[in-house]
Amino acid sequence: MQHEHVIVLVEDNANDEELMLRAFRKSNIENRVVILRDGAEALDYFFARGDHAGRSALEIAQVVLLDLKLPKVGGIEVLRALREDDRTRLLPIVILTSSAEDQDLVRCYSLGANSYVRKPVDFTQFVDAVRQLGRYWLMVNQAAPSSMM
Amino acid sequence: MEDDGPSLVRRLRDGLRLVSTVVQAFAEPTPEYLESLDAIAHDVAEVIPDMCVVLLRSGDQFSVVAIHDGSPDARARFVDLLNQPYPVRDSVIAAGVIANGPLLEPWLDTWLDTGEHPAFQRGSQAASVERRILSHATGMIVAPLAARGESLGVLWVLRHGEGKPLLDELDLEIIIDLANHAALAVSNARLFKQLERVERLRVAEERAVHASSLLDGIVENIPDMVFVKDADQLAFVRLNRAGEDLLGISRDQLLGKTAGELFAPHEAEFFSAKDAEALATGLVEIPEESIQTRHGIRWLHTKKVPLLDSAGTPRYLLGISHDITERKQAIAELSAAKLAAEDANRELESFSYSVAHDLRTPLRAIDGFSQALVEDYGDKLDVEGRRYLTRVREAAQRMAELIDDLLTLSRVTRSELRRDRVDLSALAHTLLSAFQRVDPDRQVELSISPGIVADADPQLVAIALDNLLGNAWKFTSKRPAARIEVGVTQAHGVPAYFVRDNGAGFDMTYRDKLFGVFQRLHPESEFPGTGIGLATVARIAQRHRGRAWAVGVPGEGATFFFTLTEPHAA
Numbered sequence: 144m145q146h147e148h149v150i151v152l153v154e155d156n157a158n159d160e161e162l163m164l165r166a167f168r169k170s171n172i173e174n175r176v177v178i179l180r181d182g183a184e185a186l187d188y189f190f191a192r193g194d195h196a197g198r199s200a201l202e203i204a205q206v207v208l209l210d211l212k213l214p215k216v217g218g219i220e221v222l223r224a225l226r227e228d229d230r231t232r233l234l235p236i237v238i239l240t241s242s243a244e245d246q247d248l249v250r251c252y253s254l255g256a257n258s259y260v261r262k263p264v265d266f267t268q269f270v271d272a273v274r275q276l277g278r279y280w281l282m283v284n285q286a287a288p289s290s291m292m
Numbered sequence: 293m294e295d296d297g298p299s300l301v302r303r304l305r306d307g308l309r310l311v312s313t314v315v316q317a318f319a320e321p322t323p324e325y326l327e328s329l330d331a332i333a334h335d336v337a338e339v340i341p342d343m344c345v346v347l348l349r350s351g352d353q354f355s356v357v358a359i360h361d362g363s364p365d366a367r368a369r370f371v372d373l374l375n376q377p378y379p380v381r382d383s384v385i386a387a388g389v390i391a392n393g394p395l396l397e398p399w400l401d402t403w404l405d406t407g408e409h410p411a412f413q414r415g416s417q418a419a420s421v422e423r424r425i426l427s428h429a430t431g432m433i434v435a436p437l438a439a440r441g442e443s444l445g446v447l448w449v450l451r452h453g454e455g456k457p458l459l460d461e462l463d464l465e466i467i468i469d470l471a472n473h474a475a476l477a478v479s480n481a482r483l484f485k486q487l488e489r490v491e492r493l494r495v496a497e498e499r500a501v502h503a504s505s506l507l508d509g510i511v512e513n514i515p516d517m518v519f520v521k522d523a524d525q526l527a528f529v530r531l532n533r534a535g536e537d538l539l540g541i542s543r544d545q546l547l548g549k550t551a552g553e554l555f556a557p558h559e560a561e562f563f564s565a566k567d568a569e570a571l572a573t574g575l576v577e578i579p580e581e582s583i584q585t586r587h588g589i590r591w592l593h594t595k596k597v598p599l600l601d602s603a604g605t606p607r608y609l610l611g612i613s614h615d616i617t618e619r620k621q622a623i624a625e626l627s628a629a630k631l632a633a634e635d636a637n638r639e640l641e642s643f644s645y646s647v648a649h650d651l652r653t654p655l656r657a658i659d660g661f662s663q664a665l666v667e668d669y670g671d672k673l674d675v676e677g678r679r680y681l682t683r684v685r686e687a688a689q690r691m692a693e694l695i696d697d698l699l700t701l702s703r704v705t706r707s708e709l710r711r712d713r714v715d716l717s718a719l720a721h722t723l724l725s726a727f728q729r730v731d732p733d734r735q736v737e738l739s740i741s742p743g744i745v746a747d748a749d750p751q752l753v754a755i756a757l758d759n760l761l762g763n764a765w766k767f768t769s770k771r772p773a774a775r776i777e778v779g780v781t782q783a784h785g786v787p788a789y790f791v792r793d794n795g796a797g798f799d800m801t802y803r804d805k806l807f808g809v810f811q812r813l814h815p816e817s818e819f820p821g822t823g824i825g826l827a828t829v830a831r832i833a834q835r836h837r838g839r840a841w842a843v844g845v846p847g848e849g850a851t852f853f854f855t856l857t858e859p860h861a862a
Contacts, residue, residue: 158657165664212649241652243696244645264652264692265685266660 148205150176150281153185153221154239155214162266163208166273172281174205182216185209186224189231204234206280209256211240211247219250226255235280326357328481332447332474333358336467342452343370345425347386348437348445348478353377354386356421357445370424378421385422385434390443394468395434398458400426428452431459435471439479447471517613523598523606526550526567538615540586556584570596571606580616591617637706644702651695659688690822697824700755701809704831709749711836716744716757716789720778723758727765736768741779744789748836748856756832756840759825760791760852766819767795767850783853785860786838794849798842806842829854 150172154160160178167176179185187193191200207225211218218238225231237258238251251259260276263269329346336344346358355377359370380387389395426432431451437444449467451459511518517535521528527550531543539546541554551560551567562581570576578594592613598606662684670678720740728734746753761776768774777792798806798813805811807830812823826840829852833840836856844850 156653158660159653162656162660162664165660241649241656242645243648243699262652262656264655264659265689266656266663269656269660 146201146203147199148174148203148281150174151179151185151188151204151207152176153179153182153207153209153213153218155180155210155212159210159262162269163273166266166270167277169270170274170277172273172277174281177202177204181214182218182221184215185213185221186216189225189234190228206276207234207236208239208276209236211238211242211251219247219254222251222254222256237276237280328477329474330358330360332470333360336360336447336449336470342456343425343429343450345370345448345450346437346445346474347448349380349386349390349443350377352380354380354383354421354445356425373421373424376421383422385426385448386446389434389436389446390438394436394464394471395432396459396461396464397433398431398460400430400432425450430456433459433464433467435464435468437471437475437478439472439475442479444475444478447474514612517592517611517615519611519613520599521550521567521609521611523571523608526564526609528554529608535613538585538590538613539583559583566594566596567609567611570609571598574598580620589617590615591620640702640706644699647695648699652692655688655692655695659685662688690820694822694824697822697828701824701828701831704752704755704828704835707749707752709752709835711747712750714746714748714750714753716746716753716780717742717778719754719757720744720761723754723761724765724776727761731765731769734765734769734774736765736774736776739775739777739779744778744780746787746789746856749832752832752835753856756829756854757791759829760854763821763825763852764791764793764795766821767797767814768793769795769819771795781853783855783859786855786857788853788855790851790853792849792851797846797848797850798844799846800844803842803844807840826852 150167152160152163154163164176167174177188179188184194188195188198189204191198209218209221213221216224218240222236222238225234225236232255235257236255237260238247238256239260239262240247241262243261248259258276258280260272263272329348333344333346343359343361345356345360347354348357355375356373357375359374361370385395425448429450429452433449435447437447447467447470449459449463511530511532514532515534517538518530518532519528519535520530527548528543528546529548531539531546536542546554551563554560555563559582566576566578566581574597576596578592578596581592581594582589583592593616594611594613596609596611599608599610601607662681666673666678666681673681717740724736724738724740728736761778764776768776771794773794775794778790779792780787780789782788796814796819802813806813807826809824809827811827812821814821826842830840833854833856837858838855839859840852840854842850842852
C-alpha cells in the first residue's frame with residue numbers, strides 16, 4: 144500500500160469548511176482533506192484512539208490547518224498536546240483563525256506553530272491565502288520523516 | 293589716756309571720716325559686700341594702726357574675708373589666712389566676742405611674754421588662724437558684726453609694736469560704730485542677694501510656667517492623639533483633646549489607668565508589648581494597629597518613644613497616633629474599584645475576542661458564498677443580479693473593516709502603555725510609502741520634518757499616525773496637486789505633532805464631532821471610512837495624557853494635531 148498525504152482540517156464551522164474546500168479546489172489542491180470538527184476528535188485522530196482507533200497508518204498529514212476556537216478542546220490545547228508528544232512533535236501545523244489578537248499569535252508561535260494565517264473576510268483574499276499555503280506546505284516544504292504516520 | 297588735745301581732735305575727725313566712708317560704701321545695697329569689707333579693713337588699718345581683720349561666720353565656720361596691715365611686709369605674712377575657714381568651736385576670740393560683746397585689750401604685754409592669749413590656754417585645739425592674727429600684737433579691739441539679731445562675724449583691730457599710743461575707749465566706740473554699720477550693710481547686702489535670688493526664682497518659675505503652658509497648648513491642639521505614660525507602671529499621665537475625641541473618653545476617665553484597665557485584653561497586651569519595646573529600644577513605629585473605641589474600631593499609625601531623664605533613664609513613654617481609618621477605607625475602596633475595573637477589562641477583552649472571532653465568521657460566509665454564486669451561477673444572473681451580489685460582498689467587507697477598527701480602538705484603550713523613543717519622521721516615511729505602494733499612480737508632495745522624536749508607546753503612536761496619514765491620503769485623493777506635511781510645533785508648553793493636508797478640509801462648526809466614534813463629516817460615497825479612526829487617535833493621545841484637535845477649512849485642507857504628554861500648567 145502507498146502512503147496517502149492528506150490535509151487535516153480542524154474546523155467546527157460548516158461554512159468555513161465548505162469555503163475552505165472550495166478554496167482548495169480553486170487552488171488546484173487535490174489532496175484528500177480529513178475534516179475533524181472539534182479539538183477532542185483532532186487529538187483522537189492524531190493519536191489513533193477513540194473513534195479513530197482503527198485509522199490507516201498509511202494516512203500521513205502533509206499539513207494540519209487548525210482553527211483556534213473549537214468545541215470541547217480548544218485549538219491552543221490541541222497545539223500544545225501535539226507538540227508535547229514525540230509522535231506529532233514535527234507535524235506541520237498552520238493556525239488558521241479569525242483572531243488577529245497579538246496574544247494568540249505569540250502563544251501559537253511560542254507553542255511551536257509553523258505558521259499563523261488570519262482568515263480574511265474577502266473570499267478572493269481567502270483563496271489567495273489558501274493557495275499560498277498549499278504551495279508552500281504541499282509542494283515546496285519537505286515533510287519531516289514521521290515515525291508513526 | 294595720754295592723748296593731748298589736737299591728737300584727740302585728729303583721731304575723732306579720722307574716726308568720723310571713717311564712719312562716713314563706711315556709711316557711704318554701704319549706702320547703696322550691693323551684693324558685692326566682700327569688696328566693701330575689704331575696703332573698710334583697709335581704711336580702718338590706715339586710721340587705726342596697725343592691722344584690721346574682718347571675720348565672717350558662715351554656718352559653723354569662721355573665715356577671714358579681709359585683712360589689712362600698715363606695712364606691706366606684715367600683710368604678706370597674713371595673706372595666706374584669707375578664706376581659710378575654721379570651725380566655730382575652735383574659735384576663742386571671735387566666738388568669745390560674739391557671745392560676750394566687744395573686747396578692748398589696750399596692752400597685751402603678758403601675751404608677748406608667753407606668745408599666747410590666756411584664753412588660748414583653755415584648749416590646745418584653738419584655731420591656729422586666730423593665733424596667727426594675734427602674734428606680735430600689742431593691743432586689740434574686737435567688735436561683733438551683728439545686725440537684725442544675727443551674728444555675722446567680727447571686726448578685729450590690732451596694734452603692733454611698742455611705743456605707739458594705746459588703743460582706748462574712743463577707738464573702741466569708733467570700731468563698734470563701724471562694725472554696726474558694716475554689719476548692717478552686710479546684712480542688707482545678704483538680704484538683697486536673697487531677694488535677688490527669690491526674684492530670679494520667681495522669674496524662672498514664671499518662664500517655666502509660660503513655656504509649659506505654651507507646650508500644653510501645642511500638645512492640646514495637635515490633631516493627632518498624643519499620650520504619655522509613666523515608664524514604671526505604664527499608666528496614662530497625659531492625653532490631649534484629639535486623643536479624647538478618638539477614644540471617646542475624657543482624660544479624667546483615662547489618666548492614672550493602664551491599658552489593661554481601659555482596653556480589650558488582646559489590644560492591651562499588644563499596646564503594652566509595644567510600650568516595653570519602645571522603652572527598651574527607643575523609637576518604635578507601628579504602621580497599623582486597631583483599637584476598639586466608643587466610635588467603633590479605629591486604625592492607627594502610632595509612634596512610641598521613651599522620654600529620658602538627664603541620666604538617660606526612661607521616665608515616660610510618649611505616644612503619637614495618627615488615625616488612618618479613613619485612609620484605610622479609601623484604599624480598600626480603591627482596590628475594590630480597581631478589581632472591578634480589572635474585571636470589566638477582562639470582560640471587555642473576552643467580548644473583543646468574541647467580536648473578532650464570531651462576528652467575522654458569518655461575514656466570511658456571506659462574502660464567500662456570494663462570490664461562489666457569482667462564479668458558479670453568474671451566467672444565470674443578469675447584470676443587475678450580479679451587481680446586487682457585488683453590493684452584498686462590499687457590505688460584508690465593510691462590516692469586517694468596522695469590526696477591525698472597533699477592535700483596534702478597544703485594544704488602544706486596554707493595552708498597557710509602554711513609553712519608548714519613537715522616531716515619528718521615520719515612521720511617517722514608512723507609512724506613506726505603504727500608501728504609495730497601494731496607489732502607485734497618485735502624485736503626492738510629501739514634506740516630513742526630519743528628526744521628530746517622541747517619548748511614547750511605539751505601537752499606539754504608529755496606529756495614530758497611520759490613521760492621520762491615511763485620512764490625509766484619502767482626503768487629498770481628489771486634488772491634482774496633493775500635499776501632505778508632517779511636523780511638530782508647540783502647544784501648551786509641550787510638543788504638538790501635526791499632519792497637514794490640502795484636501796477636502798472640514799467645517800470648523802463640526803470640529804467637536806470629528807473625534808467621536810462613528811462620526812463622519814463626509815458622505816461614505818465620497819470618502820470611504822468607518823468613522824472610528826479619529827476616535828482612535830484621540831484615545832491614543834488621551835492614553836498618553838495628551839489630546840488631539842484639528843483645524844480645517846472646507847475645500848482647502850485640514851491640520852490634525854496631537855500631543856503625547858500632559859500640558860504644562862500656564
